Each structure stands twice: as structure tokens, then as C-alpha cells.
Amino acid sequence: xxxxxxxxxxxxxxxxxxxxxxxxxxxxxxxxxxxxxxxxxxxxxxxxxxxxxxxxxxxxxxxxxxxxxxxxxxxxxxxxxxxxxxxxxxxxxxxxxxxxxxxxxxxxxxxxxxxxxxxxxxxxxxxxxxxxxxxxxxxxxxxxxxxxxxxxxxxxxxxxxxxxxxxxxxxxxxxxxxxxxxxxxxxxxxxxxxxxxxxxxxxxxxxxxxxxxxxxxxxxxxxxxxxxxxxxxxxxxxxxxxxxxxxxxxxxxxxxxxxxxxxxxxxxxxxxxxxxxxxxxxxxxxxxxxxxx
Amino acid sequence: xxxxxxxxxxxxxxxxxxxxxxxxxxxxxxxxxxxxxxxxxxxxxxxxxxxxxxxxxxxxxxxxxxxxxxxxxxxxxxxxxxxxxxxxxxxxxxxxxxxxxxxxxxxxxxxxxxxxxxxxxxxxxxxxxxxxxxxxxxxxxxxxxxxxxxxxxxxxxxxxxxxxxxxxxxxxxxxxxxxxxxxxxxxxxxxxxxxxxxxxxxxxxxxxxxxxxxxxxxxxxxxxxxxxxxxxxxxxxxxxxxxxxxxxxxxxxxxxxxxxxxxxxxxxxxxxxxxxxxxxxxxxxxxxxx
Numbered sequence: 001x002x003x004x005x006x007x008x009x010x011x012x013x014x015x016x017x018x019x020x021x022x023x024x025x026x027x028x029x030x031x032x033x034x035x036x037x038x039x040x041x042x043x044x045x046x047x048x049x050x051x052x053x054x055x056x057x058x059x060x061x062x063x064x065x066x067x068x069x070x071x072x073x074x075x076x077x078x079x080x081x082x083x084x085x086x087x088x089x090x091x092x093x094x095x096x097x098x099x100x101x102x103x104x105x106x107x108x109x110x111x112x113x114x115x116x117x118x119x120x121x122x123x124x125x126x127x128x129x130x131x132x133x134x135x136x137x138x139x140x141x142x143x144x145x146x147x148x149x150x151x152x153x154x155x156x157x158x159x160x161x162x163x164x165x166x167x168x169x170x171x172x173x174x175x176x177x178x179x180x181x182x183x184x185x186x187x188x189x190x191x192x193x194x195x196x197x198x199x200x201x202x203x204x205x206x207x208x209x210x211x212x213x214x215x216x217x218x219x220x221x222x223x224x225x226x227x228x229x230x231x232x233x234x235x236x237x238x239x240x241x242x243x244x245x246x247x248x249x250x251x252x253x254x255x256x257x258x259x260x261x262x263x264x265x266x267x268x269x270x271x272x273x274x275x276x277x278x279x280x281x282x283x284x285x286x287x288x289x290x291x292x293x
Numbered sequence: 294x295x296x297x298x299x300x301x302x303x304x305x306x307x308x309x310x311x312x313x314x315x316x317x318x319x320x321x322x323x324x325x326x327x328x329x330x331x332x333x334x335x336x337x338x339x340x341x342x343x344x345x346x347x348x349x350x351x352x353x354x355x356x357x358x359x360x361x362x363x364x365x366x367x368x369x370x371x372x373x374x375x376x377x378x379x380x381x382x383x384x385x386x387x388x389x390x391x392x393x394x395x396x397x398x399x400x401x402x403x404x405x406x407x408x409x410x411x412x413x414x415x416x417x418x419x420x421x422x423x424x425x426x427x428x429x430x431x432x433x434x435x436x437x438x439x440x441x442x443x444x445x446x447x448x449x450x451x452x453x454x455x456x457x458x459x460x461x462x463x464x465x466x467x468x469x470x471x472x473x474x475x476x477x478x479x480x481x482x483x484x485x486x487x488x489x490x491x492x493x494x495x496x497x498x499x500x501x502x503x504x505x506x507x508x509x510x511x512x513x514x515x516x517x518x519x520x521x522x523x524x525x526x527x528x529x530x531x532x533x534x535x536x537x538x539x540x541x542x543x544x545x546x547x548x549x550x551x552x553x554x555x556x557x558x559x560x561x562x563x564x565x566x567x568x569x570x571x572x573x574x575x576x577x578x579x580x581x582x583x
Contacts (some may be wrong), residue, residue, distance in 0.1 A: 086524075267403065
């Protein structure tokens with residue numbers, strides 16, 4: 001039971017990190033990206049590559065993953081600077097599709113469809129992290145770090161700048177804000193922080209393949225952010241917890257066929273997205289009827 | 294010869310892309326509703342057709358009619374019970390998109406539960422290639438799809454230029470305020486846009502099922518193509534969307550000359566990326582709305 005809970009806990013932390021970082025872009029910057037799983041993947045693959053070829057030091061590996069995630073985020077930042085709304089959704093959907101193709105084709109780096117196996121355990125200052133409990137603590141501290149960073153960003157002047165850009169780009173521009181820099185920073189930060197989730201995930205499973213970084217993952221994270229409440233600090237965490245508990249809760253309903261649980265779970269969150277948008281566009285954690293945008 | 298073969302294949306795929314994209318372009322151009330569930334409409338059309346035609350063994354004409362009724366009802370249902378209520382209280386692009394997206398997830402999984410998640414191939418002797426000139430295989434389906442597309446685009450052109458609804462829809466895409474000034478209801482017009490746009494997806498879905506096959510998650514691919522066509526063609530220009538759809542099909546297939554087929558999506562994405570960076574208004578942007 002403890003092992004089951006710890007396992008669920010690690011996955012919850014990974015998902016919550018992804019949701020919190022995605023919320024920086026969607027909720028605060030108002031840029032609706034469908035490619036977040038790509039940066040999760042870039043983090044995971046980079047971590048695996050560095051861990052297997054160079055060093056086992058957790059800090060170095062994490063920094064390398066963050067660097068890769070941040071550097072490649074220009075793929076999302078470039079279109080975000082040029083276009084808005086519907087146009088950008090198309091571009092980010094394209095980045096997601098392209099990412100999956102590269103993950104499954106670039107065999108030297110990603111191991112192709114088979115993925116990367118036997119990723120060695122991480123060490124921190126010479127101490128090897130191996131038990132589920134240690135991994136849970138690692139994941140939890142990762143989540144705490146990410147929440148802390150995004151909270152201070154969101155509450156500080158940077159967060160206010162972001163929201164200004166989100167609510168009215170021209171007004172922000174008129175106030176002398178450098179809209180391009182603000183948007184780019186938000187995307188680079190969010191993408192590199194998402195790579196932390198990738199690192200933890202790769203280490204914990206010691207095996208990764210493209211299945212974990214498809215458009216379905218992007219959609220799941222997006223659903224967490226939206227159902228929890230975009231543009232709030234704790235909304236994405238609530239959303240992540242809700243969507244993570246859903247499958248476990250569903251497995252108690254004995255009359256549901258086991259093979260369809262995944263689908264039923266997706267239908268439930270799809271339905272939740274539709275109904276929330278009609279009746280409460282701000283999400284679960286929101287102050288009344290104020291919209292996310 | 295290989296290039297010619299790829300070109301012919303490209304035309305076949307491109308026609309289907311054009312048919313799909315036009316429906317989305319029509320809806321999005323006139324109502325400005327980001328109908329992401331257009332991809333779900335596509336999936337519904339293919340599965341309903343397959344169920345009536347192969348599952349129940351009924352005549353294909355009947356299957357087409359039922360599939361059309363299903364897609365139109367789906368489009369109208371979403372418009373009436375999701376988009377209109379959202380627009381009533383605020384209706385930002387974000388809210389509409391998320392709701393539409395939720396519908397995609399629901400449809401995709403329902404179809405998966407009911408019909409299975411496997412690959413659907415509509416079995417027909419027409420999809421088999423016939424050697425026309427040496428080494429050039431052309432399937433009769435290409436001819437049928439071509440004929441179908443010409444008829445549909447011709448019909449659509451007549452509707453958009455000769456009927457009140459068509460003219461009003463074009464007016465709506467150019468200036469919603471003016472349409473309102475003339476006493477026309479934008480909400481009523483959007484019903485026509487959804488009915489027309491959703492039904493246009495049926496032939497493309499059936500031909501896709503017969504040529505390359507599909508599964509419930511093809512909706513994302515359909516949406517990607519429709520979005521690229523609409524944006525690169527220029528929002529508001531349904532013919533722009535059709536032409537770009539055709540071009541993407543050809544480009545994807547010509548790329549097979551050098552790259553593996555897994556990269557075809559990357560090719561269409563590269564086209565979109567370049568346009569977004571260098572010419573966001575598209576080929577036939579606002580000013581040249583048909």
C-alpha cells in the first residue's frame with residue numbers, strides 16, 4: 001500500500017510540475033500552447049543521455065535538461081511572438097507533432113520507438129537515490145522548487161507584466177513594457193522548468209519512450225491546468241491531483257470494464273472541460289465567474 | 294517516374310485535405326468560432342459510414358446520407374449547446390477552444406469504446422491501383438474523389454455567390470457589425486455555417502477511410518491540416534484553404550522522394566511555420582476575401 005501511494009505520489013509530483021509550468025504560459029501569459037509534453041520529453045531524453053554517457057550527478061543532469069528545454073523553447077517562442085490565439089494553437093500543435101516524430105525517429109539520441117533503457121540511478125553529492133521513498137522526496141522537492149519559483153514570479157513584477165500582456169498587449173506596449181522579451185522569458189522559463197519533471201520521470205522509471213510525450217500528455221496537462229484553474233497558483237496542483245485520483249477512483253467502480261477505464265477517464269475530463277467552460281470558465285480554483293483571459 | 298507517381302498520390306491526398314479544410318475554413322471564417330471539434334466531426338463521419346455500409350451491409354448512398362445527418366447534427370449540437378451558451382456570457386477564443394477541445398476528447402474516446410481503437414479501413418475494390426502508363430499506378434478512387442471535389446466545390450461556389458445564405462455568410466466573415474445593421478441574425482447564420490461546414494467533411498472522411506485508413510485519434514491530424522490550410526490560405530478565404538490543402542497534400546507526398554513517410558507531417562508543419570513567421574495573413578489574406 002505504501003509502495004502504491006509513493007508511486008502515485010511521484011507521478012503526481014511530475015504531473016503537478018508540468019501543470020504548474022504550463023500554467024505560467026497559459027494562465028499568466030495567455031499563450032495557449034499544445035506542445036508542453038515536448039519539453040517534458042526533451043528534459044527526459046536529455047537527462048537520460050547525459051546520465052548514461054557523462055555523469056550521474058543529479059544537479060548536472062537536471063541543469064543540462066533545463067538548458068536543453070530552455071534552448072529549444074524558441075520553437076514555441078518564435079510563433080508566439082508573431083501571432084496570437086488560433087494561429088498560435090496551430091503552430092504549437094505542429095511543434096507537438098514534429099516533436100513526436102523526432103522522438104521516434106532520432107534513434108541515436110532517443111532510441112527510436114523502443115526508447116531508452118536502463119538509465120542509471122542519480123546521485124546527489126555522492127549519495128545515491130534508489131528507494132521509492134527517496135524518489136518521492138526528490139519529486140516533492142522538485143515540485144516545491146517549481147511552485148516556489150513560479151509563485152514568486154507570478155506575484156512579483158514579472159507576473160504583473162505577464163498578466164498585463166495577457167489582458168491587453170497594446171496597453172502593456174503603451175506602458176513601455178517590452179512585450180517580446182516578457183513573452184519569450186515566460187516561455188523559456190516554463191519550458192526549462194518542465195524539463196525538471198522530465199528528469200525526475202526518466203530517473204524514476206529508468207526507462208522512457210515516446211509514448212509518454214505524445215499529444216495526449218499535452219492534453220492531459222492542459223486539462224489539469226484548465227480544470228484546476230488557469231492563472232491561479234494552486235489551481236494546477238488541484239487539477240493535477242483531481243485528474244490523478246480519477247483513475248484510482250474509477251477502479252473502485254467494479255462494473256466498469258477494466259480495458260475502458262482510460263477512455264472513461266478521458267471522457268470525464270473532456271466533459272469537465274466542456275461544462276466548466278460553459279458554467280465556470282475560471283476553473284475550480286477561481287474567484288467567481290472571472291474568465292481565465 | 295517515381296516523382297510522377299508521388300505527384301499523383303499527392304493530388305489524391307491533397308483533394309481530401311482541401312475538402313476537409315474548406316469546411317473548417319467556412320465555419321471559422323464566417324462565425325470566428327474556433328471549432329476545434331471539426332476533427333471529431335471527421336472521425337464521426339468515417340465511423341458512421343463504415344458502420345452502416347460494412348457493419349449493416351446497406352447501400353453506400355444510404356450510408357453517406359446517415360453520415361451526413363450525423364455530422365450536421367453534431368455540428369449543430371455543439372453550436373447550440375456549447376458555443377452559443379459560452380458566447381452569451383463572454384466567449385473569448387480561449388473558452389471556446391477549451392470547450393471544443395473537450396468535445397474532441399469525448400468523441401474520440403466514445404468512438405474508441407464503441408467501435409474499438411484499431412485501424413479502420415473502408416474496404417472497397419476501387420482503392421486498388423490500376424497501372425495507367427508503365428509503372429504509374431492510379432486508383433479509380435482518385436478519379437471519383439476528383440469528380441466529387443469538382444462537384445462539391447462547384448456547388449459550394451454557387452451557394453456562396455447565388456444564394457442569400459451564402460452571400461450573408463460571406464458578409465458575416467467580412468463585417469459582422471454590418472450584417473447586424475442589415476437586420477440579419479449572426480446567430481441564425483452560424484447555424485447554416487455549421488451545417489454546411491460539417492457536412493462537407495463526409496466525402497473526405499470516407500475517401501480517407503478507403504485509401505489510407507484512419508483511427509479515432511486522426512482528429513488531431515485533420516485539425517492540423519485544416520488549421521494550416523485555413524491560416525496559410527488566409528482566414529476568410531475558403532478557396533485559399535482549398536488550394537493550400539491541395540498543395541500540402543502534394544508537398545507531403547513529393548517529400549517522400551527524399552524523406553521517410555513519418556516526416557510528412559513535419560513538411561506541412563514547416564510550411565505553416567514559414568508562413569507564420571513571414572506572412573501571418575496568409576496567401577489570400579483579408580483584403581482578397583473571395
